[in-house]
Amino acid sequence: MERIPILKLGDILIVTIQIDLEDQSVLALQEDLSDMVVSTGAHGVIIDITAVDIVDSFIGRVLATIAGVARMLDAQTVVVGMRPAVAITLVELGLSLGGVRTALNLEKGIALLDHVWDPAR
Amino acid sequence: MTTSNSAAQQRIEGLLGTSEAQVLQRWRQMAETPEDELRELYAALRAALSDPQGDFSDVRGLLAEFSRARARQGLTPSETSRAVFSLKEAVYEVVEATGDIETLGAYIWFARLVDDLGLYTFEIYSAAREKIIRDQAEQLLELSTPVVKLWDGIIGVPLIGTLDSARTQVVMEKLLQMLVDTGSEHAVIDITGVPAVDTQVAQHLLKTVAAARLMGAECSISGISPQIANTIVTLGIEFGDIVTKATLADALAHALRRSGVEVTAARSARISVRAERS
Numbered sequence: 001m002e003r004i005p006i007l008k009l010g011d012i013l014i015v016t017i018q019i020d021l022e023d024q025s026v027l028a029l030q031e032d033l034s035d036m037v038v039s040t041g042a043h044g045v046i047i048d049i050t051a052v053d054i055v056d057s058f059i060g061r062v063l064a065t066i067a068g069v070a071r072m073l074d075a076q077t078v079v080v081g082m083r084p085a086v087a088i089t090l091v092e093l094g095l096s097l098g099g100v101r102t103a104l105n106l107e108k109g110i111a112l113l114d115h116v117w118d119p120a121r
Numbered sequence: 122m123t124t125s126n127s128a129a130q131q132r133i134e135g136l137l138g139t140s141e142a143q144v145l146q147r148w149r150q151m152a153e154t155p156e157d158e159l160r161e162l163y164a165a166l167r168a169a170l171s172d173p174q175g176d177f178s179d180v181r182g183l184l185a186e187f188s189r190a191r192a193r194q195g196l197t198p199s200e201t202s203r204a205v206f207s208l209k210e211a212v213y214e215v216v217e218a219t220g221d222i223e224t225l226g227a228y229i230w231f232a233r234l235v236d237d238l239g240l241y242t243f244e245i246y247s248a249a250r251e252k253i254i255r256d257q258a259e260q261l262l263e264l265s266t267p268v269v270k271l272w273d274g275i276i277g278v279p280l281i282g283t284l285d286s287a288r289t290q291v292v293m294e295k296l297l298q299m300l301v302d303t304g305s306e307h308a309v310i311d312i313t314g315v316p317a318v319d320t321q322v323a324q325h326l327l328k329t330v331a332a333a334r335l336m337g338a339e340c341s342i343s344g345i346s347p348q349i350a351n352t353i354v355t356l357g358i359e360f361g362d363i364v365t366k367a368t369l370a371d372a373l374a375h376a377l378r379r380s381g382v383e384v385t386a387a388r389s390a391r392i393s394v395r396a397e398r399s
Binding site: 086 | 335
């Protein structure tokens, strides 16, 4: 099983998924991310799925769970770079990723996090 | 059966060979078709008949071309197939002249062959027609779903005509692709040109908005006429927190506000009238 690397940029954690997602890898990512959020005290998590072709209902649900866990730890989660085909599939599956913020690309995702975080400072 | 067929084939081939000029002339008179086309067909037919395997693909190829050309000229398929069928009559005259009962038997086999070929032209004709219709439907689909850029970061989709699943699918894909390509965060779906909204159309619209949201873009719906608003409420369709506006202008203003653009009216032009000093 491949582990997905997590990068730290300031107080944001960035995860770029560039492999075909397996259920095990996603579950491992969920654990690693919650550990990292606690250990770094990050306020934002960006999951970049630009390179992901297939998102099934399980992965969709885990993404929502990751967002929920991160929120409990006072970090906002943004999923960025979702492809049109993936978005259509998720909608057809009836998944709306409730509670997960989305942005078109990494840049806009970071801007969104700054915007959300700013007032609290 | 096969032996008698091949015998009939040989007999007809011989007959077509010996009285070629006569048959061709008679055929041309009845078919009202340029002679060189008929001559070409005739030659192909003879070649196919002289082949013991009975390979008629050359003849069919020629007939397909013939049928397509005539379809383009606006001739009816009946006229085309009648031109082929008239070969039977031309050959029959020759057969009658021989007065031979076995040749007559072979002629019956030949008549069936010509019938098949005539029907084949009909098939080609309808296939060509269907292709034209399919192409046009596709063109219409392309034509009727433009995605336009309204402002930096704002795109618009003016929908015109009745929405069905296929069209909505195309609109959805085009809109989402355009969001990615232009990096736009706002999209406006304008349904001014949609005559009626039923539960299915509303469902499609909601799905499009949900997909755009998943990608990180805001989508609003504009151009809702009073009747459509009434229908939607009567049907009990929940648009939830989706922004709906009456006109495209309102939706654009909303999108501009959301993206932090402020539009102010230019200073009103002052009109000053001054008397010319004498």
